[in-house]
Amino acid sequence: MQLLMKYTLLYSFVLMLVALGGMFSERSGIINIALEGIMVIGGLAGVLATNMMANSSPMMIVTVSILCAAIAGILYSLMLAFASINLKADQTIGGTALNILATAIAMVIAKRINGTQSPRIDYNNGPFIFDIGGLSLNVFIVLGAVLLVVSYVVLYKTRLGLRLRSCGEHPQAAASVGINVFKMRYTGVIFSGLLGGIGGFAYIAPAVQSWNFEVGVSGMGFLALAVMIFGQWKPFRIFLAALFFSLFRAMANIADSIPFLAQLHWPKEIYNMMPFIASMVVLALTSKKSRAPKAEGIPYDKGMR
Amino acid sequence: MNNSKTAAALKTMLAALICILAGLVIGFIVLLVLAYTGIAAKGEPFTMLDVIKTAYNDGFKQLLMGGFYLKPRAVRNEIALAAPLIMTGLSVGFAFKTGLFNIGAAGQYTVGALGALIFALIFKLPWYVCLLGAALFGAVWGAIPGFFKAYLNINEVITAIMFNWIGLYAVNTLTYMGGNSPMYNLKTTKTWPIAAKSEWSVIPDLGTTYFKKPATIAIFLAVAIALVLYVVLNKTTFGYELKACGLSKTSAKYAGINEKRNIILSMTISGALAGFGAGLYYLSGVAEWQPLVSTVLPSMGFDGISVALLASSNPIGIILSALFISHISTGGGMMNANLFPPEIADVISGVIIYLCAFLMLFRNALGRIFTRKNKGGTK
Numbered sequence: 001m002q003l004l005m006k007y008t009l010l011y012s013f014v015l016m017l018v019a020l021g022g023m024f025s026e027r028s029g030i031i032n033i034a035l036e037g038i039m040v041i042g043g044l045a046g047v048l049a050t051n052m053m054a055n056s057s058p059m060m061i062v063t064v065s066i067l068c069a070a071i072a073g074i075l076y077s078l079m080l081a082f083a084s085i086n087l088k089a090d091q092t093i094g095g096t097a098l099n100i101l102a103t104a105i106a107m108v109i110a111k112r113i114n115g116t117q118s119p120r121i122d123y124n125n126g127p128f129i130f131d132i133g134g135l136s137l138n139v140f141i142v143l144g145a146v147l148l149v150v151s152y153v154v155l156y157k158t159r160l161g162l163r164l165r166s167c168g169e170h171p172q173a174a175a176s177v178g179i180n181v182f183k184m185r186y187t188g189v190i191f192s193g194l195l196g197g198i199g200g201f202a203y204i205a206p207a208v209q210s211w212n213f214e215v216g217v218s219g220m221g222f223l224a225l226a227v228m229i230f231g232q233w234k235p236f237r238i239f240l241a242a243l244f245f246s247l248f249r250a251m252a253n254i255a256d257s258i259p260f261l262a263q264l265h266w267p268k269e270i271y272n273m274m275p276f277i278a279s280m281v282v283l284a285l286t287s288k289k290s291r292a293p294k295a296e297g298i299p300y301d302k303g304m305r
Numbered sequence: 306m307n308n309s310k311t312a313a314a315l316k317t318m319l320a321a322l323i324c325i326l327a328g329l330v331i332g333f334i335v336l337l338v339l340a341y342t343g344i345a346a347k348g349e350p351f352t353m354l355d356v357i358k359t360a361y362n363d364g365f366k367q368l369l370m371g372g373f374y375l376k377p378r379a380v381r382n383e384i385a386l387a388a389p390l391i392m393t394g395l396s397v398g399f400a401f402k403t404g405l406f407n408i409g410a411a412g413q414y415t416v417g418a419l420g421a422l423i424f425a426l427i428f429k430l431p432w433y434v435c436l437l438g439a440a441l442f443g444a445v446w447g448a449i450p451g452f453f454k455a456y457l458n459i460n461e462v463i464t465a466i467m468f469n470w471i472g473l474y475a476v477n478t479l480t481y482m483g484g485n486s487p488m489y490n491l492k493t494t495k496t497w498p499i500a501a502k503s504e505w506s507v508i509p510d511l512g513t514t515y516f517k518k519p520a521t522i523a524i525f526l527a528v529a530i531a532l533v534l535y536v537v538l539n540k541t542t543f544g545y546e547l548k549a550c551g552l553s554k555t556s557a558k559y560a561g562i563n564e565k566r567n568i569i570l571s572m573t574i575s576g577a578l579a580g581f582g583a584g585l586y587y588l589s590g591v592a593e594w595q596p597l598v599s600t601v602l603p604s605m606g607f608d609g610i611s612v613a614l615l616a617s618s619n620p621i622g623i624i625l626s627a628l629f630i631s632h633i634s635t636g637g638g639m640m641n642a643n644l645f646p647p648e649i650a651d652v653i654s655g656v657i658i659y660l661c662a663f664l665m666l667f668r669n670a671l672g673r674i675f676t677r678k679n680k681g682g683t684k
Contacts, residue, residue: 033462079659089663092406092462093614097662100607101655107648112339117642215600222466229463267483269474276467280453283464287457 003254004247006136011220011246012239013144014203018224019231019238020151021195025077027155027233028188029168029181031297033095034080035196036221037102038073040213042197043204044106045072047211048113050123058127062139065205066198073197074190076102081189085182088299099221106213119213125205138206140198147195152235164188168293171300181300199224219276223249226279232291248275317617320664324615325629328657332368335649336360343644363641368650371632374639381520383628383635385591388523389414390627392582393609395534396447396575398618402538403571404551409450409465410579411606412472417443417580418594418603419476421587425499425506426488432508432588436526439584440577446472447576451569461572469602481596488594495593508588523585528624530581535620547571579606604651608634611654614661630654 018035025032032038046069053061080098083089110119128138155161166174167184175181203220204211227245231238252271340360344351367374372383393410400407407413420442424435450464480488480496488496499506508521538544549557550567558564582605586592608630615629616622637650 083659083662087663092408093610094659094662096408096607096610097655097658100610100658101652104648104651104655108335108339108646108652111646111648112342117646119646218600219466219470222470225463226467267478267481269478273471273474276470280464280467280471283459284453284457287459290458 002135003257004250007250007253008243008246009141010138010206011203011249012242013141014199014220015224015227015245015249016239016242017140017144017147017195017199017202018221019228019242020147020235021192021199022225022228023231023233023235023238024151024155024164024191024195025188026228026293026296027168028164028185029171029293029295029298029300030080030084030185030189031091031095032077032080032189032192032196033092033225034077034098034102034221035192035199035224036217036219037095037099038076038193038196039200039203039217039221040102040106041076041200042069042073043200043211043217044109044213045069045197046201047121047123047204048109050125050127050205051121054124061127066139066143066201069197069201070194071197073195073200074193077189077193077196081186084299085185085189088301091297091299103213103216106216110213120210121213122210123205125207125209128206138202140202140206143198144202147198148235148239151195155235160187165293167300168295171295172302172304175302185300196221223275223279226283229290229292230279230282230286232286233293245275245278248278317619317622321615321617321622321626321661324657324660324664327660328653329368331656332649332653333360333365335652336364336645339645340364359644364645364649367639368633368636368653371636374636377515379635379639382591383631384520384524385586385589386635387628387631388527388589389582389586389605390608390612390631391524391527391531391624392585393579393605394612394616394623394627395531395620396579396582396613397609398613398616398620398623399534399538399578400571400575401613401618402551403547403567404554405451405454405461405568405571405575407447407450407465407572407575407579408462408610409447409469409576409606410609411602411604412465412469413443413446413576413579414583414603414606414609415469415476416446416472417583418587419479420580421584422480422488422496422594425588426497426502429503429506431505435506435588436508436581436584439588440581443580443583444573444577447579448569448573451572454572455565455568469606473599473602476594477596477599480594486596489596490593493593494597495595498590498593499588500590506588507590508585521589523589527582527585527627530578531620531624534578538620579609582609608654611658611661614658614664617664 018039022032022035046065049065049068050061053064080094083094084091107119110121111117130137163174163179164184164187166179167181171181200217203217223245227241228238230241251274252268255268255271337356337360341356344356344359372379393414396410396413397407417439421435421439424430424438446468449468450461453459453464454461480486484491490497508523511520511522513520538548546562547567549560549562550564554564587594612623612627612630615626633653634650637647640647
């Protein structure tokens with residue numbers, strides 16, 4: 001039971017962080033399908049930073065490596081922003097390109113750093129983990145909780161948030177009252193890069209001490225998209241949706257150690273499938289009352305009515 | 306009329322060439338950086354010229370020469386790779402033409418592979434039936450996102466992504482089944498080679514001795530399908546209706562076209578094409594499915610996106626761009642792996658897709674240059 005809780009918490013904050021990122025981007029009007037790739041790049045940067053500072057104090061390692069993950073995520077997301085905002089490219093295709101590119105880049109860098117043909121990088125995740133009452137927690141849970149509240153405040157209680165949301169609903173109307181749509185959309189994508197980068201690192205670092213970059217982040221970024229839709233582009237709903245999805249995801253990890261589930265002798269793959277099936281069911285049930293930002297995916301054109 | 310059509314085709318081709326060129330330049334820069342760090346790590350004195358030489362001789366040359374670097378054996382691999390690539394390219398391209406983004410080609414390809422294996426290894430049917438079986442499995446997997454899009458208004462991209470993963474896990478489960486699957490060979494930890502279980506399920510041989518190893522007629526089947534698709538899209542009412550839906554769903558509906566039916570139909574055909582591609586690959590005897598280590602979706606599906614974009618979804622163009630992508634992937638595998646990971650080929654194809662995302666922009670810019678040249682600045 002404790003294991004189930006551990007993994008559920010672990011995954012839920014990952015999914016929540018990344019989905020919050022997606023929320024900022026889509027609320028500003030840019031579909032961010034590149035979250036998977038941003039996670040990979042953020043995770044890679046975080047892991048490399050952790051390794052580079054192996055001799056520093058734990059506090060330093062945690063702060064700097066998370067910063068590195070965030071910055072890498074932001075830089076990578078700028079490629080999406082540039083293509084879809086400045087060049088008015090197809091956002092879905094641009095995002096897909098960045099996903100493919102991210103895994104390829106991560107593999108090239110990982111293999112190069114290893115000096116071998118294995119894309120697996122080892123690291124010490126000790127500084128990220130702590131225990132409370134026997135339950136293993138990690139720093140990303142604390143950070144995630146803070147960022148959730150911050151996200152809510154930014155999106156609903158600040159001028160920036162209001163402007164950002166208006167650009168996702170009707171950019172021409174927003175522009176007519178003097179809001180800089182380009183700037184707002186860039187802000188949205190940059191937030192998604194920040195949260196996606198941290199989310200990617202949060203997925204990789206606390207769980208294991210060695211990561212094979214060949215698998216990228218095994219579809220977590222795409223699950224986060226489903227979490228975002230299930231959460232209806234609203235921060236606290238996204239958190240609840242993330243909890244729901246990670247329960248399924250956690251089952252895949254611990255199915256063997258729960259007596260009741262182990263007796264079924266289901267292959268691990270069945271559990272791996274479950275979050276994806278659950279997301280389809282949920283999407284099918286909620287599709288009729290979807291509250292997606294109205295202008296998402298449409299390049300901003302000043303002259304359009 | 307005819308003249309403007311050729312001009313448009315020319316512009317498209319030029320834009321594609323610019324994308325390829327830019328992709329190769331970035332690939333070369335990556336090679337240079339890797340060569341530099343590799344040489345610098347040795348600690349011996351070196352000049353910039355050494356770096357450029359290493360990058361070219363140990364990496365870029367192989368990339369450019371592709372299969373011809375190690376002919377004739379590698380040429381066979383290149384062609385064996387090109388056949389399924391043409392199919393996944395057609396799958397994505399066909400969906401594009403009808404206004405849909407089929408990111409699910411990877412999943413449809415995976416499920417198609419399962420279809421091919423079931424029909425060949427379990428039912429032991431002749432190769433053409435197995436190919437149809439692969440197409441059928443892929444079609445089902447393609448129809449699902451179409452259905453979700455048509456009746457529940459869920460974006461086909463989201464559904465397809467989810468079903469990519471569901472498909473991958475399902476195929477791994479069914480081909481393994483704890484080692485008990487009739488398709489699974491415990492000794493090699495792969496599925497059984499088709500030829501060992503059912504000889505007539507293997508796609509017939511080309512009958513040439515040039516490659517020193519058997520090569521099948523798969524590439525010709527893929528090219529034939531591309532030609533058929535070209536005719537269907539451009540010369541038939543059915544193709545016209547599908548394209549009309551792609552251009553404007555509402556106007557198509559107004560013109561009396563059943564847009565829901567067409568969405569599902571397009572996705573089904575698109576899925577069938579991807580599944581057929583998997584059939585061409587796995588029934589050629591060049592590779593077996595590895596249920597235990599297939600933790601990522603086959604790159605064939607995503608490469609199909611590059612292939613389709615590069616060709617602007619034109620079926621004839623897809624044949625050429627598939628050959629190009631398979632050329633650089635084969636070349637990537639032959640680079641000096643100690644210095645250059647083969648994934649550099651993926652970096653290049655990723656860059657190309659990224660550039661293709663705003664290919665339209667290039668095309669329009671080129672268009673402006675053309676009109677200025679031809680008509681002296683008047684539009």
